Every structure is written in C-alpha cells, then in structure tokens.
Amino acid sequence: MRCCWTYVAxxxxxxxxxxAPAHAGCTGAYQYPVADIESDIMRxxxxxxxxxxxxxxxxxxxxxxxxxxxxxxxxxxxxNTLVVGVEFFLDVANPPGNINRAIAILAHEAAHAFQxxxxxxNMLVETxxxxxxCIELHxxxxxxxxxxxxxxxxxxxxxxxxxxxxxxxxxxxxQDTHHGLGPERFISFRQGxxxxxDDEITLSSVGIAYVSQAKCDD
Amino acid sequence: MxxxxxxxxxxxxxVLGLAVGAVFGSSAQAQQFKMNxxxxxxxxxxxxxxxxxxxxxxxHNSSSGSSSSSSSQPVQVASAEGGAAxxxxxxxxxxxxxxxxxxxxxxxxxxxxxxxxxxxxxPDNSVPQGSQAGxxxxxxxxxxxxGYHTQYSGAKRSICQPYYSGDAYLExxxxxxxxxxxxxxxxxxxxxxxxxxxxxxxxxxxxxxxxSGPMLEAELYNGYCGYGFFRLSAK
Numbered sequence: 171m172r173c174c175w176t177y178v179a180x181x182x183x184x185x186x187x188x189x190a191p192a193h194a195g196c197t198g199a200y201q202y203p204v205a206d207i208e209s210d211i212m213r214x215x216x217x218x219x220x221x222x223x224x225x226x227x228x229x230x231x232x233x234x235x236x237x238x239x240x241x242x243x244x245x246x247x248x249x250n251t252l253v254v255g256v257e258f259f260l261d262v263a264n265p266p267g268n269i270n271r272a273i274a275i276l277a278h279e280a281a282h283a284f285q286x287x288x289x290x291x292n293m294l295v296e297t298x299x300x301x302x303x304c305i306e307l308h309x310x311x312x313x314x315x316x317x318x319x320x321x322x323x324x325x326x327x328x329x330x331x332x333x334x335x336x337x338x339x340x341x342x343x344x345q346d347t348h349h350g351l352g353p354e355r356f357i358s359f360r361q362g363x364x365x366x367x368d369d370e371i372t373l374s375s376v377g378i379a380y381v382s383q384a385k386c387d388d
Numbered sequence: 389m390x391x392x393x394x395x396x397x398x399x400x401x402x403v404l405g406l407a408v409g410a411v412f413g414s415s416a417q418a419q420q421f422k423m424n425x426x427x428x429x430x431x432x433x434x435x436x437x438x439x440x441x442x443x444x445x446x447x448h449n450s451s452s453g454s455s456s457s458s459s460s461q462p463v464q465v466a467s468a469e470g471g472a473a474x475x476x477x478x479x480x481x482x483x484x485x486x487x488x489x490x491x492x493x494x495x496x497x498x499x500x501x502x503x504x505x506x507x508x509x510x511p512d513n514s515v516p517q518g519s520q521a522g523x524x525x526x527x528x529x530x531x532x533x534x535g536y537h538t539q540y541s542g543a544k545r546s547i548c549q550p551y552y553s554g555d556a557y558l559e560x561x562x563x564x565x566x567x568x569x570x571x572x573x574x575x576x577x578x579x580x581x582x583x584x585x586x587x588x589x590x591x592x593x594x595x596x597x598x599x600s601g602p603m604l605e606a607e608l609y610n611g612y613c614g615y616g617f618f619r620l621s622a623k
Contacts, residue, residue, distance in 0.1 A: 307430070329448045336440050353438040357430050360447055375495075379474070379481035383431030383513060 195233030201253065204234045219273050220252075226316050227284045227370050243275050245282040247291065252279055262334070270324070274317050274331045274359070281312035284370065290378075304381050306349040307358040310335055311377035314362025315370075321363070328363050335359040354384060431475060431513035473519065473579035476502065477512030497583045497600035500607055515579045518602035523580025524561035531623050532556040532565050534599075534608050536616035548613030556620060563620075574599065582606050582618070 196203050204220065207213035220234045232250040240255035254276060263272040285291045285305060317326060339352025350358070361380055367373045427447035428435050438446075474482070479498040486495020505516030535551040549568070556565035563582060564573050570591060574584030584599040586592060595611025599618045608616035 329444060332443070332447070333440055336443065351436040352440070353428070353435045353443060354430060356438075356440070356443050357428065357435065357447070360427075361430070375482065375485055376478075379478040379485070380430060382481050383429060383475065383477060 195251065196235035196253075197249065197251075198235070198237055198239075198253070200239035201235040201237045204236055207236060215269060215273075219276060222320065223277060223280045223316065226319055227280055227312075229283060229287050231280075231283065243279050245279040245286070247282075247286045250283070252276065252283065254279075268330060270317065270320075270326050271331055271334050273320070274313050274334070277316040278309050278313040280316070281309035284312060284374065285309065288374070290374075302346060303348050303350045303354075304384055307354055307381045307384055308374075308377050310350070310355050310358040311362035311365075311380060312370075312374060314359040315365055315367075315373040315377070316362075317359075318363040318366065328360065331363075332356045332360050350384070358384075429475065429513070431477065473515050473521075473577050473581075474498075475513050476506035476510050476516055479506060479516065480512065496585055496596060496598050500598060500600040500609065501581065504601065504607060516581065518605070519579035519581065520602065520604075521579060523576040523582075523603050524578050526576070527559045528557075529623055530556045530558055530620045532567070532618065532620055534567065534616060534618040536608070536610070536613045538614045540613075544613075548610070555623070558620075572599070576603055580604075582620070 204213060204216040207216065216234070216236075220231065224230050231252050233252070235251060235253045236256050236259070237253050238256045240253060241258045243252075243254040243258065245252055254272075259272050262275060263269045282291065282305075285308065290308070291305065314331075317328070317331060320326060321328070333356075335358075336352040336356040339350055339355045340348060341351070342348045343351070349355070358377075358381060362373070362377060365373060365376055367376060426445075427443075428438060479501045482495045482498035483502045484495075486499055501516050505518055507517075510517060531553065532555070533551070533553045536548045537550075538548070539545075539550060540548050547568075552567045554565060554567055556563055558576065561576050562573070563576055563584070564571065566572070570589050570593070572584050573588040573590070574582060576582050580603050581601060582599055582603045584597075586595075586597045589597055593610065593612075597610045599606055599608050601607045601618075603620045606618040608618045610616075
C-alpha cells in the first residue's frame with residue numbers, strides 16, 4: 171500500500187530518467203539509498219534529515235530511497251520505506267533557498283509513516299471518502315509540527331512552505347482521492363508549524379482535533 | 389452565515405482587544421490583536437474561497453508569499469508558544485481523548501473549558517466564551533491572584549489557602565510564577581486562555597491540578613483542594 175504525494179501530471183516528467191541499480195532496502199528498479207547519493211551536500215542533508223525526522227516522530231524507516239523514475243514522494247507502508255523522486259526533489263528544492271520545502275514534503279510522508287504506526291491510516295479503509303482528506307490534512311499538520319520544531323535550529327521561511335502546500339490542494343471534492351483544498355492544506359500546515367508541544371503523540375492528538383474541523387464525516 | 393458570525397466574533401475581539409489594550413496600556417498591542425485574528429481556521433465555511441495572497445496577508449501579515457522568514461516574524465512564531473486559539477469543537481475532541489487516556493493531561497484543561505465556556509449554544513467552530521485575542525503577545529511582569537473557594541481547617545487550610553498572590557512572568561505565550569511552594573509553568577493561547585496542567589507544576593502535585601480559562605478570570609483546580617480562581621492583572 172502506498173500513501174503518496176505524487177503529481178499525476180508530473181509523473182510523466184520522470185519517465186526518461188535512467189535507473190540506478192537496486193540496493194537492499196530500496197527494492198525498486200530505479201531506487202538507491204540516500205547514503206549512496208554522490209553529491210556530498212545533498213547526501214548530508216538527506217541523511218541528517220532522515221535522522222531528524224526519525225527522532226521527531228520516534229520511529230525508524232527500514233530504508234530511505236531516492237528514485238530516479240518517480241516524480242513525487244511516497245511512504246510505502248508494507249516496506250516501511252520512504253521514497254522520493256530525484257527530479258521531483260530537485261525541482262522542489264530549487265531555486266536555492268528552498269531546501270526546506272523539499273524537507274517539508276519528506277516530513278509529510280514521514281507523517282504517513284507515523285499514522286501507519288499508530289493505526290491512523292486504518293481510517294483510510296473506511297467507506298467515508300473524506301477520511302482521505304483528513305488523513306492528508308493531519309499529515310500536513312504533522313509536517314508543519316516537524317518544521318516548526320526544525321525552525322528552532324534553522325532559519326525557516328514558513329510562508330514558502332504554506333504557499334507550496336496551498337499549491338498541492340485540489341478541487342476534486344467529490345472524489346475519494348480528494349486531499350484537501352489549497353487553503354485547507356495551507357492552514358493545516360501553518361497550524362502545525364505554530365503548535366509547540368513536548369512530544370509527537372500530543373502533536374498528533376492536537377492535529378486530529380484541529381483537522382476534525384474540516385468536516386471529514388460530512 | 390459564516391460571514392456574519394465571523395464578523396460578529398471579529399467585532400467582539402476588536403472591542404475586547406481594545407479593552408485589554410486599555411488594561412495593559414498599549415494601543416500597539418491592541419492593534420496586533422486585530423491583525424492576529426484575521427487568519428481563518430480550518431472550520432471556516434468560506435475557507436475554500438481564499439486566494440494565496442489573501443491567506444498570506446491574513447496569516448503571515450504579508451502580501452508576498454516568499455519575502456518573510458520565520459525569524460523576522462516574531463509575532464507569528466511567538467503565538468505558537470501559547471498554542472493556537474482552539475475552538476470549542478477542538479476542546480471537545482481533546483476532552484474526549486483525555487477521558488479515554490488519563491495520561492493525556494493536556495486534555496484536562498479542555499475538559500474544564502468545555503464544561504464552563506463551551507456550553508449550550510456555543511457552536512463547535514467558535515472559540516470558547518470569554519476569549520480575547522492577543523494574550524499570547526504579552527510580555528512582562530503581571531500580578532497573579534489565586535485561591536481555593538472552600539474554606540478548610542487544620543492542616544489542610546495551610547495547603548489550600550483562599551488567597552495567594554505574587555508576580556507572574558509572561559513572555560509571548562508562556563507564563564511562569566511561583567506560589568505555594570511550587571513553580572507553575574504554562575501557556576497563554578491566542579485567545580488569552582491560560583492553560584497550566586499538572587505537568588507544568590514543579591514539584592509535580594500528587595493530585596490532578598490545572599488552571600484553565602480566560603487569563604483575567606480563570607479556574608483553578610486541584611484534586612485535594614478543590615476548585616478555585618486564578619486571574620492576572622497589570623502591575
């Protein structure tokens with residue numbers, strides 16, 4: 171089961187990329203561990219981000235993989251693997267000064283891992299279509315919480331990220347796959363960013379309460 | 389409906405905010421109260437109509453989405469120290485969670501807020517009664533007063549006194565004071581609700597302990613001493 175953040179249209183952009191050999195833990199044909207990234211800077215950023223995210227959400231991925239064919243990012247529940255497309259990552263992180271936008275997306279996917287660990291993704295299998303939206307908004311909230319925590323160490327421009335999340339909104343409110351309107355994603359991320367609590371469980375609880383305003387059960 | 393209701397809430401906040409501004413003698417702070425309540429919440433019925441520029445203006449106090457950093461937005465970041473202004477619906481959810489999970493002490497204050505400030509007639513998407521915008525923006529030394537309503541005798545009287553007072557230190561959403569042999573630490577939210585749980589009291593009390601409600605007239609509770617009052621005022 172994938173819980174993904176992939177541009178449907180954008181997926182077409184990555185088809186021409188050449189694949190790298192698969193490694194243990196990164197089983198896809200075009201996947202490789204972030205530890206194998208050639209660029210020292212990018213490898214350092216992603217390895218340290220993985221460590222930070224695992225510390226914040228209090229869990230470990232089995233693997234954190236780059237994928238040269240994927241245009242997007244997703245968390246593979248069954249493999250417990252975080253996967254991010256190379257081209258997608260670079261597009262989001264550029265122009266220079268936007269690395270935290272890409273990290274916020276990783277945090278969003280890590281939030282899905284957190285949800286899986288704590289049984290929150292089970293809500294996805296229920297029939298109510300808007301459960302998907304609230305799972306996504308809750309992940310936005312958790313991502314914001316992580317970035318807020320990260321902002322204590324780094325200079326982070328929250329408005330760049332809320333603007334990005336706004337752009338990830340969709341208008342397909344009558345479809346099961348609806349992830350939330352742009353403003354809903356903006357607000358959910360921002361609220362998480364502003365919420366300071368002592369642990370990830372409390373953050374999640376506050377996020378569930380906050381997201382419940384989105385009328386997921388209507 | 390939302391527009392009208394929101395306008396009424398905003399008007400109330402402006403009036404109350406100005407009142408608080410008068411109490412604390414800062415028109416600049418009162419102005420900040422107005423700015424800080426412009427950002428819509430997830431429960432706003434018209435949220436989907438907001439453009440990115442409108443959201444940046446209302447939530448980041450900026451018409452440009454990429455020109456301001458968190459380090460240059462002390463007001464926005466500072467408001468996080470006390471947490472957001474939770475709606476009655478959110479407090480109800482937290483209170484429900486607290487009932488299921490006794491270890492979730494944060495929900496204890498929500499339970500008190502729901503019972504006292506989110507009664508019949510208060511919509512779930514409204515902030516609790518008694519909300520005033522801007523409490524999280526205050527910094528400095530204020531006077532606190534607290535006490536328990538029940539008059540005790542004997543040894544219990546020395547522990548559960550009817551009146552304590554002293555200095556409370558506020559710093560952008562955080563409150564700290566020492567009283568009764570304990571140091572109390574908690575938060576003040578965007579809607580000026582003070583929230584202190586047992587986890588914020590050092591040494592940690594043996595019984596459930598909380599201060600919750602509007603900072604100018606909050607409720608004190610301790611499992612041993614019972615209910616009481618807590619309030620802040622300008623020095």
